[in-house]
Amino acid sequence: MTETAALPGFAGRTYLFEVDNGAAFRNTYSADGKRLRWEGLGESAGQWLDVELHVAQVAPQIWFVSWTEDSGLTISHVMDLGAMTVRVFWTYEGEGGRVGELHTGRLQQVG
Template sequence: MTAPLPGFAGHTYLFQVDNGAAFRNSYAADGTRLRWEGLGESAGQFEDVALHVAQVGPEQWFVSWTEQSGITVSHVMDLAALTVRVFWTYEGEGGRVGELHTGTLQQLG
């Protein structure tokens, strides 16, 4: 039995975070990879990452990845409400730092 294709598979979203950050997230047609591109202050930053994905509710997906820089990102996408709850961690002064944020999605394609 195969897992259902994630609802975000093959789509591109504008992801706007409550801290002002914005990203263009383009998901592979099979839902296993993401190409994120920073916008605004993060313009010019991008990466292709492998995803870990699990459906956690109707039109809700837990998605996680690790970036080459060591940043880890985990978020729950609610495709019905077009919202995201995201937790990311990175190396900061004095050790690992974690941040919890909310954001909105706008489907671009």
């Protein structure tokens, strides 16, 4: 995790994250903001992973958060906790090489 002056604003909290493509997740962040446990909802129900985060604050209430999963999937979020929105970019291995997708989403704090 990239060191910041204060704990990330999402540290110790849980959010429902709804992505513009219909995917939905329950994201639970560790109390120190260094780890994330995501759980798939809807079509992704039953999938989950605990990952180490790389975090940097880019503006008040706005955080850049990134991680790499064992599958090779990489995810980068720009979380705006004031507006409760996320811009997410993920990449994965697809036919013919690496594929990247840019999405938007909404957050709802549930814990």
